[in-house]
Amino acid sequence: xxxxxxxxxxxxxxxxxxxxxxxxxxxxxxxxxxxxxxxxxxxxxxxxxxxxxxxxxxxxxxxxxxxxxxxxxxxxxxxxxxxxxxxxxxxxxxxxxxxxxxxxxxxxxxxxxxx
Amino acid sequence: xxxxxxxxxxxxxxxxxxxxxxxxxxxxxxxxxxxxxxxxxxxxxxxxxxxxxxxxxxxxxxxxxxxxxxxxxxxxxxxxxxxxxxxxxxxxxxxxxxxxxxxxxxxxxxxxxxxxxxxxxxxxxxxxxxxxxxxxxxxxxxxxxxxxxxxxxxxxxxxxxxxxxxx
Numbered sequence: 001x002x003x004x005x006x007x008x009x010x011x012x013x014x015x016x017x018x019x020x021x022x023x024x025x026x027x028x029x030x031x032x033x034x035x036x037x038x039x040x041x042x043x044x045x046x047x048x049x050x051x052x053x054x055x056x057x058x059x060x061x062x063x064x065x066x067x068x069x070x071x072x073x074x075x076x077x078x079x080x081x082x083x084x085x086x087x088x089x090x091x092x093x094x095x096x097x098x099x100x101x102x103x104x105x106x107x108x109x110x111x112x113x114x115x
Numbered sequence: 116x117x118x119x120x121x122x123x124x125x126x127x128x129x130x131x132x133x134x135x136x137x138x139x140x141x142x143x144x145x146x147x148x149x150x151x152x153x154x155x156x157x158x159x160x161x162x163x164x165x166x167x168x169x170x171x172x173x174x175x176x177x178x179x180x181x182x183x184x185x186x187x188x189x190x191x192x193x194x195x196x197x198x199x200x201x202x203x204x205x206x207x208x209x210x211x212x213x214x215x216x217x218x219x220x221x222x223x224x225x226x227x228x229x230x231x232x233x234x235x236x237x238x239x240x241x242x243x244x245x246x247x248x249x250x251x252x253x254x255x256x257x258x259x260x261x262x263x264x265x266x267x268x269x270x271x272x273x274x275x276x277x278x279x280x281x282x
Binding site: 014015016019020021022023024026027028029030031032033034035037038039040041042043044046047048050051054057058061062064065069071072074075077078079081082083084085086087088089090092093094095096097099100105106108 | 119120123124127130131134135137138143146147150153154157160161164165166168169172173176177180181184185187188189191192203204205206207209210211213214215217218221222225226228242245246249250254257261264265268269271272273275276278
């Protein structure tokens with residue numbers, strides 16, 4: 001079982017298909033999730049969030065390409081990028097406010113909305 | 116193994132390796148700059164997937180906009196005036212377990228269905244015109260809603276970030 005699985009993976013690697021893009025996006029998603037959970041600095045949490053959004057976009061565009069160049073996936077990706085820009089602007093404004101109020105942006109030290 | 120595969124593996128390696136640096140580097144400036152390479156790698160994957168408009172949008176908005184915002188955020192929220200800005204980590208072991216579970220289940224689903232995928236599209240025309248037409252016809256309502264959201268978010272961000280003077 002193990003050797004057959006291994007040889008199947010080896011035979012699968014050189015022939016790039018939809019699943020390869022999906023695996024890359026799964027790696028990006030898992031890394032972004034890990035970064036979002038472990039980082040103490042709020043801006044690093046945002047960077048993990050950007051990785052997760054990029055993973056979702058890779059999935060959308062991969063399915064758009066392999067689904068017969070159906071452009072609906074690419075339009076959805078455009079909306080994801082728009083919302084990511086809006087989210088980054090608002091989140092950084094909030095982070096700056098938190099820094100002015102608490103003199104830190106570590107998410108585990110900021111547990112109250114007001115002083 | 117033809118050119119497509121080699122280019123795919125090059126961009127996938129750039130994306131994944133720099134994403135590892137983003138997540139595991141203790142230096143925030145290194146993490147922010149390797150996020151740049153992650154965005155470039157993802158843009159390369161978009162080009163491979165015949166999403167030329169999305170690739171250019173990715174570089175313009177992510178690299179030109181969001182990453183610059185991130186860098187300003189890093190530099191404005193730290194008192195040290197150097198590139199040596201460190202950050203700590205919490206909950207490392209549970210996060211690693213959770214990320215491994217998520218990746219394992221996603222990869223298992225993708226691996227179980229990889230032989231059922233259709234052939235890629237062979238059309239080589241540009242997508243910009245088609246995306247524009249879709250945005251103006253079928254997706255005109257989401258497009259307008261997105262523009263209002265963007266306006267509201269940017270006005271709100273400007274209002275939040277402005278330092279209020281206490282009287």
